[in-house]
Amino acid sequence: MREIELLAPGGDVDSIKAAIIAGADAIYCGLDKFNARNRAANINFDELNGVIRLAHSHQCQIFLTLNILILENEIPALVQLLNKLSHTNIDGIIVQDLGLLYILSSYFKTLRIHASTQMTTHNAGQLQFLAHMDVERANLCRELNLAEIKYLSTQAKKHNMQSEVFIHGSQCVSFSGICYMSSVMSGHSGNRGRCSQPCRDRYASTQTARQYPLNLKDNAGYHQIGALYNAGVDSLKIEGRMKKYDYIYTVVKTYKKQIENWQKHQELLHEKEMLYKVFNRDLSNGYLTNKISKEMFIDNPRDYSILRLKDQTAFNSTLTRQQNELYDEKENIKQLVKNKIQAYSIEKQPVRLQISGESGLPLRISVQTTDHSFEIHSTILLHHQGNEPLNEHMLLKRLKAINNSLYYISEINLDKLKGRLYLPFKELTSLKDQILYLLGVTKKNTTSVQLAPIDSINQITAPSLSVIISSQQDVSLISETDSPLYFKLPSMLRHQLQAYIDIFKEKSNLIPWFPTVLMEDEYTTAIEFIRKVQPKVMVTDNSGIAFFAYRNGIKWIAGPAMNIVNSYSLQCVKEKFNASGAFISNELSRVQIKGIHKPTDFKLYYSIYHPNLLMTSRQCFTQQTIGCPKKFVDSYCIDQCEKYSTITHSTGDTFFIEKTKGNYHRIYSHQHYLNTEIVDDKHQKFDSFFIDLSKVKTDTKIKCSNIELIQHFTQILKGDSEAKKLCHHDIHPTTNKQFKKGI
Structure with a gap:
């Protein structure tokens, strides 16, 4: 039976470990730059190498998010990072920016490209656009229903691409990548990973008595696993790089159990209670089931796991007991996961180097690690003349790239090196590359890239x-x-x-x-x-x-x-x-x-x-503001509805909601x-x-x-x-x- 990937978020090292323990097939995570969750803890490059080693030892892939718009002055630092990444075993790069897409496609052929949900992919032509740029996987638009997902997954395969779908977690009310509300309100662009989440904020009570009219419930496709499998989806993605390790562990484990049960028995489990015991804003599958309605909203942005008890319990004494039990269970889950992740290490592994040789013979380097043992030889013979003799300081300097990987040089033994000997720097670089390749750190024949200058002209024109x-x-x-x-x-x-x-x-x-x-x-x-x-x-x-x-x-x-x-x-x-x-x-x-x-x-x-224009949504804002008798949004709504309303933020800013014939709901700033x-x-x-x-x-x-x-x-x-x-x-x-x- 075809395998389907469960892709988990990793906002920090503990969350990544928790996802691995819970059974994730792949994890997406970000560094401290160039990713769309700048408020997450994220990881540094040294930690990335350790994460890759740990994940791969558990048959889990690591995808790196570089999914923001890249400013012109950041290009040199970006290329420097890509050169470093090309020397790792990273499994894929998730991108939004067309310039980064061009750089990867043109210069970094060994790095696999995934298109972020920020690219708003929702039709077959967009898949062709991405395939033309060597994209191997597209994260499909979050607003799609199962029939649309099935069609696009089929189209993706025609272009040798994989499809990926968000299956659980927070949902934006706007189509991703084209929301500028945070940017206009606070100067914090969602396309730069700095969204201030104004859709979760409080507004003046609307005519329908809504105070959080843009606040969607969390996505939960727990009961659509079988349908998504049959639709040909390759990867099921959980949102949550801002979430802690206990949340990641619980959600990943719950979905992993559902997937395994489906693949083994073609049957679905119906118990999803664990998903309510971690942070949630209540759960909805409205987009997947094509039931877009006001039931997808919740008029409270706080954790629903406690509020849900109030909805279900009639007596205060029972409510208090159940709340205490839930708090205790949450703490028990945290402690359980904390104990498990302590056994997982991303620490660098020591490398011992035995250097030997004499004039007229090749230099021999014996490499020893916990998992590796091998010997390499120079192609150029050692001799008594050169720029800098072989010694511990010089070798550490020339082999320092090993320390930038998931290994570090713990010992260099020169006892078997006879005399004052020399070897060209270029040959030492070649030996260093061999060591990194044999340790599994780098890919073969990977060289650093320098971008060719753009053929440009900036002549003054009369516009x-x-x-x-x-x-x-x-x-x-x-x-x-x-x-x-x-x-x-x-x-x-x-x-x-x-x-x-x-x-x-x-x-x-x-x-x-x-x-x-x-x-x-x-x-x-x-x-x-x-x-x-x-x-x-x-x-x-x-x-x-x-x-x-x-x-x-x-x-x-x-x-x-x-x-x-x-x-x-x-x-x-x-x-x-x-x-x-x-x-x-x-x-x-x-x-x-x-x-x-x-x-x-x-x-x-x-x-x-x-x-x-601040945002465009497949949702209906009329139901949230002035009311509408229709239960679900359908094609007639998009084609024929004409409505106008406003919402007023707690800061006093007013936003204008417009619905015109043939268009989706749009929110505009109060000023042109x-x-x-x-x-x-x-x-x-x-x-x-x-x-x-x-x-x-x-x-x-x-x-x-x-x-x-x-x-x-x-x-x-x-x-x-x-x-x-x-x-x-x-x-x-x-x-x-x-x-x-x-x-």
Whole structure:
């Protein structure tokens, strides 16, 4: 019977040990840099080597999370880390950033690549995009149901990729990778592993008496193990790198038992009580079972394991006794796991080196460890002349890479080395590499990588103005302005497909813009639209559409939600997918943008005015705010529903919830984004600045018409200071907080 992997989180060394003891087949963990759980304890590089050794000795794999956006000034340190990782036996690297994806695919062929859930993979085109970049495994979007997972798992196998699905733990209410709420509120970007979790915060009571209207219950696919197995999923992933060792042990052991029972008997266990005895926000399988409803929310962010007792118990005396029993059981679990993990060590193993030889003969190094014993010889003979004689200090310096691995040199014995002898440094390096390879520390023929410089040009240009619209009523602007007009299409086109085709055929200069989220049916409809309209150029925030454009020779531009923040991301979409241009992320500050190199024959874009979209969700916020009689969210809701509401954070900040026909629920900041400062930048690298005239209700008031707005911005680009003052007067209040803070 086919094996299915149980993938556990490891936020620190104790949690990693607990996952191994509980039976995890693989563990994902992060270092103290470049991972999306910066608030976790994480591990350092020396500990990583010990973790790999310990895990591999228990037939468990280790995947390293480098799943954040990488800033330009971090690239040298990142490459240095990748060079070190390529000399280890790490089993995979989990990534989000397109630049890192490009670097791994182009330069580090021995490192296996996994796509993070932050890449929001939910259609077949996105799998093709990832396969083109040598990705071996995709963590599928957390909002998918079983039928969608089955289809995508089948598609993944066609491209020699594995599929991975989150099976348990905390859930984000937004589609991962495209949530900017924490970034706008506090300057702590979720795409940098610093999310302040505003979705768990308290808000003013809504009309439906909800005080935590964005707070989802934890995901629990305990009873869907068999269905996920039959869907062809390769790995079941538990969330929880912020959780402690007792939580990891309990959850991993519970799911391991369920998986083993299914694989042995094709039957499911129904007892999941242990999952309620560790931290949880109550449990839900609404996404997996396609029952998206208000029942997936809980109006309390605290540990439900205690609150659940109150829901189940009628008498205070009984409640107190049960609470005490649960506290005792929690402590017993902690102590049990603590006792178990103390027997597991990630300490480095000692290496004893016996050095022998004489002039005219090869140098011999005998290597002894607890598990290894071997001898190697130099290919060059020892002699009496050279730069530095062989001695303990010199050998420790030349063989120090052994100390950077999961071993350390405990002894160098030179008793059998006869006389003052020399050997070229290059030969000692070769001997060191042989030792590391024979110890199982490194892969064969692995050499350090230096990145080739990007062919770039940052010439000063006179940027043009481009205009974005999202309603059919604004299409008439195409005859009233010389600026290119881009039309943001809805996520769901199928019921209005012909109407949109007619619009674009009539207005052949209108440029389509595809959204971030296009579930498989919606993606197929979008492809049909492209084939019938045959646009000369298009913008896409969805990598599946990007891949289709690349394969069909259509000129395309990478949208801002593709989260491009470094030069190698630009190189990725240009070199690997023939993009003609790309937007730089609005999360970046002026200083962070300044360091980015613009590739030759490539255009850069930036949105200077737009409604500030914070998150997009497959969930229904109407049920949480103003109420809705429907029990479940269905395709009709996405296609036809039009609702508007607000929520007010405990800080006093108001957020605007918009549901329009054909689109998912969206949350916007209370102010539009307006950044005229970047227009004055002396180090100009943008070919066009965009303004988004989409009619989204926020606190920002607009005192002029769309044509007047276009005229204001046209004059601003020409350096008219009066037009800038007039623009800020006619659009008020606004913010460009992200441009000042960055990520």
